[in-house]
Amino acid sequence: MTPHDFIGQLAAMIATACEGLFSSWGAPQLASRISIERPASREHGDLALNIAMVAAGTAGRPPRELAEEVIDAIRADAALPALLDSVEIAGPGFINITLAADALAAAAREALFLGPGFGRAAAHDGGRILLEFVSANPTGPLHAGHARYAAYGDSLRRILAFTGHDVTTEFYINDYGTQMDLFARSLASRYGRLTGVDIPMPEEGYAGAYTEHIAGMIHSRDLDVPPLSAELTPQALAFFRQQGRDLVLEEMRSILERFRVFFDNWYSETSLYENGMTEGAIKALLQAGEAVERDGALWLQTSAYGDDKDRVLIRGTGEPTYFASDIAYHRDKLERGFDQLVNIWGADHHGYVGRMKAAFDALSHDPGRLEIVIGQLVNVMEMGERKQMSKRAGTMVTLEELIDSIGVDAARFFLVDRSHDTTLDLDLEKAKLRSEENPVYYVQYAHARICSILARAREEGVAAGAGDSYGDVTDEERSLILKLLELPRVVENAAAYRAPNRITAYGRELAAAFHVFYHNCPVLKAPAASAAFRLDLCKLTRNVIATTLDLVGVSAPESM
């Protein structure tokens, strides 16, 4: 449990208080099944327990009867009654709890005392995580699909780090193979046109305008270009491959930085060939007796480990496949000391999951250490029509266009606000029109509003720092505090389910709770004790909103 998770601590205290009772029911394991939740309706109190209904089956007794006994156990506890205002049975056997005002206020004060550290978990001993995402091949600009995975992956990185995981991010550069060759040839053709050498554009080449731009950059750099002719020499090919790769990567790196997405490592696929690691992986598989020759190719027998069919490691031509180098890459991840490998892949790669897991089995690595998160695709729409995105033809919405048209904050919030498991329609024109009503502004506005109140409090000399006892709290104060106290659990769930969208959802809920509070509870004009308390709540809310926005890489402005 995250420290300072007041709600979780309360659940733990209740579990302890009920241990004897559960044993007497012949179901001691129930203590671990205590779950405490926020009821949907305000009438049902602050928190609710459903343990009596869960227990009814095994105990063989009516839930309301069991609930009575749970309540007795809670009332008999040494510490619990002081924290609770009321504990009641409701409906089919729910136990509804209303917290004491002092307990709420004390929890809020403790959270405020922690400052930006509220909700942050202590370091886990769960091992080192390597989070790999985007991993585009450097043959052109990043597009809207990459933008989604970039926003998602980077948010996940922030959330995992915040919840105490040791996480490293990596961009795998697919700078090897036929696509790179095609790209190099396309660049050579473009370059040839600039220098009066006729080099044909490959049939499936990259004809987008951006290749012209890159060729122009190469041209303007006054480099030592190998001699060119219609038939490209290996030297010429290598030259354009290298130049193209470097320029595109440079571009990617800077646009990702603008998008506030940072990678710890950039890992080159080509390097796996140059340092013999692809070969090494293949050898290891041969030694393990998992690879066999058939039809002139070398196959990995992945079907022995649940894959649909065996997969080729070395083609008839003698060239290793992408799969072979990918195995080498993952083997290296483990050798570098990472315990858990999390890969974010687009849905168009989900067919690849089975063989990769099978490869882990074949190398006697636990496939459980490889977690592949499949992100659904992004459809680019234009006036309600689906637009075909093609890097080759250059018809796509780039990450850069996205940022330029709606801004980093709105783009990141929008991309991460939907579950990664749902296809996302992106209409750039509509996104532009609607950027003004992006929910990100709702959350940011709450933050700015608080900053403004706090500034005025300083001017007017209104003191924060409430005392120990608060008497009653208003409904709006109570809702706001309860929402604030949810942060540790929300963050933990977001990490566990790899679901940054839970963070944005929470941010909206918190902002809403604050706006309601704001409209009903004057802060600066309240009596001194109340003003001090409410100022504390404002500060805490500001901290928590800033935390949630930061967890998805969105700024928290002081004014807007």
Place this chain on the structure above:
RNA sequence: GCGCCCGUAGCUCAGCCGGAUAGAGCGUUUGACUACGAAUCAAAAGGUCACAGGUUCGAAUCCUGUCGGGCGCGCCA
């Protein structure tokens, strides 16, 4: 044909290791600036949670099947 994902309000989507009257934003209608920011708040309207069975005290949530949409099923990456 097989596999993965999705189907929830007019639109975009939350909620899914089962919980009480299914939520939010946008859009529509109507109110609130002589209180700290109206980028806000309050209220109304809007639903066979694709469909059909099953599991149980209880199903949007789990299981089976059907329909509809997306993606994949290369000696491409």
